[in-house]
Amino acid sequence: MRGLFFKIFVIFWIAQSLIFIISTALIVQHRFPGPDVLMDSLFSSLRNQGRESVDAFETGGCGSLRAYAATHGQIIALTDEAGKNICPEMPDLASGNGDGTRFQDHIVGRQVGQQYVWSAPVTSATHKNYVFLLAQLHSPESHGPNPDLLRFAFPQLPVAIAVGGATTFVLVLLFTRPLVKLRKAARELAHGNLRTRVTESASKSSFFRGDEFQALVHDFNHMAERLESLVGAQQLLLRDVSHELRSPLARLNVALELAREDADPDTEIETHLGRIERETERLSKLISQLLTLSSMEAMNQVNNFGPVLLNELIHQMIPDAEFEAQQRQCTVSFHAGAECVILGNRELLYRAVENVLRNAIRYTKENSEVEIRLAIVTEEKGGVAVLEISDRGPGIPEGELSSIFQPFYRVDRARSAETGGFGVGLAIAERAVKLHHGEMRAYNRAGGGTTIRLQLPLAER
C-alpha cells in the first residue's frame, strides 16, 4: 500500500509543480517582451537611423552627418559598400571588422574593443549602398535564460510547490487510508475470518460521510455479512443434517442387532448382516467426523487450554498406529528432535495428529515406512514445533496440494473408495491446527510420497 501511496503522491506532486512552473513561465513571457521583440525594435530603429543619416549625408555631406550624430548623442559612422569610411573625421568603426570589406545585407552586431558595434546596410534614394555603423558601450542583454523569470517567480513558485505537496499529501492520505483498511480486512476475510468488518468512519462531519470510499466500506461490510451468513447457513445445514441422521442410524443399529439375534448364525443372512453393520459403522463414523468438523468450525478459540507435551501425545498413538500399519506390512517410526510443549487443547491436538498419521498409513505403499519427525524451529515470532509426517504413497499433484485440506476433497476418487477415507480427517486436523494458531501444509517428497507438516507455536516458558 505504501507503493500506491508513493506513486499517487509523486505523480500528483510532479504534475502540480509542472503546472505551476509552466503557468509562471507563460505569465512572465506575456508580461515582459522576449528578446526577439527587443531585437525587432532595435533593428527597425537602426534602419531608421541609418536612413536618416544617409539622407543627412546626401543632402549636407559630412558636416550634416556630424550634426545629426551630435543631436542624437551617438557614435555613428557611414561606410560605403566596400567598407571605407565616407567621412574620414568620423570614428573608424569599421576597423577591426573582420570582414568589413564585404557588404552584408542584414544587420550584424559585433564586439569591437570595448564597444559593441551594429552595422546595418542602408540603400539611399539614389540607390547607392551604404553601411550604417552604430557603437554602443554595452552589449545588449538577453541571450541565455531570461533572468526576469527567476526574479519574478522566486518566493512564490517554491512556496506554491511546497503547498501543493502538502495538499497532495493530505489528498493521497484520504485516498489510501480507507484502501489500506479495506485491504487488511479483505485479507483477513480470505484467511477465513468471516467476522471481519471494516470500521466505518466515526467522523461526525458530514464532509467525510457519504463519499465513495465510505460507500465502499459499507458495501464491503455488507458483502462480509452476507458471506458469513451464507457460510454459516451451510455449516448449520451440514450440522443439522448430520444431527438428524443420528436418530435413524441409532434405530438402525438396534434393529440390526435384533435381526442378528434372530438370524441363524450358519446361514448367509449372517454375512449380509455383517456387511450391513460395517456400512452402518462407516456411516456413523462419517457423521461423527462431520459433527466434529462443524463444531470445530463454530469455535473461534480453543477452550481448555493447557500445556501439552507433543512427544508424549505422539507416543500414545503409536501403538495403535503400528497395529494398523502392520496390517499393511508397514512400519511407523518416530524421530523426536526435541521436547515440544504446546499450549492448547489436548484432545484437539491428538485428533489432528492422529488424523494425519492415519491418513499417511492409509496411503503409504505396502512394505514402506511412515516417518514422524518432531523438531523445534526458531522463528522471529518465537519457537515453533514442526511436526512432519511422511508417507511413501502416490503423492499429490502439485496443483492440488493446498486443496487436500478441504472437507471431502479427494485426489483420486477411485482410490479413496478402496482406502476407506471420507476426506474429512485432514480438514479436521487443519481446523484444529488453525485453532492453535498453527499452520498445516503438504509437500511432495523426493522419491515419492507426501509430507504433511504441522507447525504449532511453542508455549512460552
Next chain:
Amino acid sequence: MEDVLLIDDDVELCSMLKDYLVKYGFRVSAVHRGDTGLKAALDYRYSLVLLDVMLPGIDGFEILKRIRADSAMNVLMLTARGEDVDRIVGLEIGADDYLPKPFNPRELLARMRAILRRTAAAGTSNEHIVLRVDDLELDSAARTVVQNGRSVELTGVEFALLEVLMHSPGKVIAREELAEEVLGRKFNPLDRSLDMHLSRLRKKLAEGSSHEDRVKTIRGMGYQLTIHRNQSEAKD
C-alpha cells in the same frame, strides 16, 4: 432382573431397545418426556437410568442434576456424538458413563454391565474390607466412604476409583490400569471420562479435608493417592 429406566424421546428406538435388553435379562421401563422421566427416576430406585440429553420438558442435564441432588443412582448418558461439550458437561454433573449416539447396542450392553458390576461387586463379596488412608475410611461392603467422621456421597464410578486408589496409596496407578479396572474398557486418550470422574472425586474429597488435592495427577503416567499420615488396612 435389573430394573432399567430408559428416558428418550425416540419412541421407536425405545421399543427396539426394550426388546433387545429384555433378552439380556433387563426389565426396561421407557419414558419419552423429560419431566415425567425425572418423576419416574425419583419415584423408584432403578439399578440404572439410560438418559438422553435432548428431551422435551426438561433436558437430560437438568434431570441428572436433580437425580444427583439426592441419590447416587447409576446414570448412563446417551449424548450427541461429536459434541464434546455434551459429554463433558454430563460427566461433570456426575453421569457414571456416557455413550455417543448412534451407538452399537452391544457396546451399550457392555457399558451397562460394567456399571452394574461395579455396584454389585461389593454386595456379592464375602469379605468385608475396610480400607483406611489418613482421614479416609472406605467400607467396600456397605459401599460407604467416611472422611473425618463425615460420610461422603460417591457415585459408583467414584467409589470404584477411590477403592482402587486406596488399595495402593502413595503408588502411581497408570491411567490404562484405572480405565480397565474401573470403567471396564481399554484406555482411550480421547476419552476424558476418567479425568472427569477423578476431578469430581477430588472436589468431593476436598470439601471435608484440610489437605488440598488428595488425588494427584502425575503427568504422562497416571494418578496417585497422596498419604499424609500413617496408613492402615484393616480386615475384619
